[in-house]
Amino acid sequence: MISNKVVEVNNIHKFFGKLHVLKKVSFSVYEGEVVVICGPSGSGKSTLVRCINGLEKISEGKIRVYNLQIDDPNTKSTKICKQIGMVFQEFNLFPHMTALDNIMLAPLKVKRISKAEAKDIAFNILKKVGILEQANKFPATLSGGQKQRVAIARALAMQPKLMLFDEPTSALDPEMISEVLDTMRDLAKEGMTMIIVSHEMGFAREVADNIIFFDEGNIIEQAPPKKFFENPENVRTKKFLSQIL
Amino acid sequence: MEESAIGLFDRVVAPLGTGFCYTIWLFLAASILSLLVGFFAGLIKNYRLPIIHYLITGYVTIVRGTPFLLVLFIIYYVLPFFNIMVSSFAAGVLALIIHEGAYITEIVCGGIESIDKGQLEASYALGLNYFQKMRYVILPQAIKIMLPPLAGQMVLLIKATSIVSLIGLVEVTRVGRQLAQRGENPFLVFALVGVFYFIICYPVIDVSDRLERRFSQKNND
Numbered sequence: 001m002i003s004n005k006v007v008e009v010n011n012i013h014k015f016f017g018k019l020h021v022l023k024k025v026s027f028s029v030y031e032g033e034v035v036v037i038c039g040p041s042g043s044g045k046s047t048l049v050r051c052i053n054g055l056e057k058i059s060e061g062k063i064r065v066y067n068l069q070i071d072d073p074n075t076k077s078t079k080i081c082k083q084i085g086m087v088f089q090e091f092n093l094f095p096h097m098t099a100l101d102n103i104m105l106a107p108l109k110v111k112r113i114s115k116a117e118a119k120d121i122a123f124n125i126l127k128k129v130g131i132l133e134q135a136n137k138f139p140a141t142l143s144g145g146q147k148q149r150v151a152i153a154r155a156l157a158m159q160p161k162l163m164l165f166d167e168p169t170s171a172l173d174p175e176m177i178s179e180v181l182d183t184m185r186d187l188a189k190e191g192m193t194m195i196i197v198s199h200e201m202g203f204a205r206e207v208a209d210n211i212i213f214f215d216e217g218n219i220i221e222q223a224p225p226k227k228f229f230e231n232p233e234n235v236r237t238k239k240f241l242s243q244i245l
Numbered sequence: 246m247e248e249s250a251i252g253l254f255d256r257v258v259a260p261l262g263t264g265f266c267y268t269i270w271l272f273l274a275a276s277i278l279s280l281l282v283g284f285f286a287g288l289i290k291n292y293r294l295p296i297i298h299y300l301i302t303g304y305v306t307i308v309r310g311t312p313f314l315l316v317l318f319i320i321y322y323v324l325p326f327f328n329i330m331v332s333s334f335a336a337g338v339l340a341l342i343i344h345e346g347a348y349i350t351e352i353v354c355g356g357i358e359s360i361d362k363g364q365l366e367a368s369y370a371l372g373l374n375y376f377q378k379m380r381y382v383i384l385p386q387a388i389k390i391m392l393p394p395l396a397g398q399m400v401l402l403i404k405a406t407s408i409v410s411l412i413g414l415v416e417v418t419r420v421g422r423q424l425a426q427r428g429e430n431p432f433l434v435f436a437l438v439g440v441f442y443f444i445i446c447y448p449v450i451d452v453s454d455r456l457e458r459r460f461s462q463k464n465n466d
Contacts, residue, residue: 081370085370088366094382096386096460
């Protein structure tokens, strides 16, 4: 059941030079909630999620995740990353390490747990995401879907409270998309709080608690799936949905 | 005049061998130290500490635009004017370190910068600090990229040791010149000098090739 506020984004702005990418964006995410952010390319969706874990520094405003003030320069990135896991569009696996080593690296070096414990966690997560048999393979020998599931497993190994997904299926072949979405669906069922940038509207309709439509650096509309798809209020949202559905 | 192989060995090969040992010694000292200098300067340059970054960039730019011989002469002939006396060996090694260190700095820095930005972002997202990111993620990948140019630079260093003979170091090239001046067959002498250089250069290139193959094989397993 949705309860505590986990993420609070308050009037944030982001500039890249003169380019105003995020314009006074505010929203909240509650514990166990799945929020899907959609919108046209270049609208600032990815920048928004990258600001939430501090990968991009905001120009103005406040972001709080649990008790961490992300915009505070004194907040250590190590602390942030223990709470927030992130999955990238291009997987960003470490190519010189096996799937298992990719997953074990952060628990070993950041959380400083024992190798046996890290291995145990890694095997459990690999089993959960359905690629246990790929544990000792290098990323170059995995399919796109398998790579993304290793990337999800790597983020989960830090046992984060919040998961960010930046277009996790955009770089995949169509037949690989479902295996990644299934994994994310399972995570949602387990009650993981997730913010997902995605164009997968079927997935959003099924899994999201809230959908945010984003355009030109602004939140245009925010609504539960039923209302978002069946009765959108904004003309821009209606146009976007008519183009992609 | 007929001469025995033992006589030829004593007159030509043995002195060249002594000079060769000196060349190896010069190469080992200069390569280890210039690799250390270049590696740390490259890392620091990449870290972009405000003033130090510009100092290292200045050092690299100046050295790359200066002939090695000039660096050598400045150290050997100019430093004594400031009451800094250096032996010809120390001057030779120091000049090689300064010269090669600048090129190695650029190779190291370029190798690190060529790693995909996504690797840095993934490291950040996992909470790795700068040293962990470098140690476990960036350098293992960057070294593969650095290896071929580093091997090339080491070969250039080996060849550059011949130039330090100009300040009196009796390494293999200088011994060869002395033997030729003494009336030994110059074709034979310099052919042997060439063989000696090949003996050091070839393993450097071969080891680099093997390591490169091993790394790429490991990634594709």
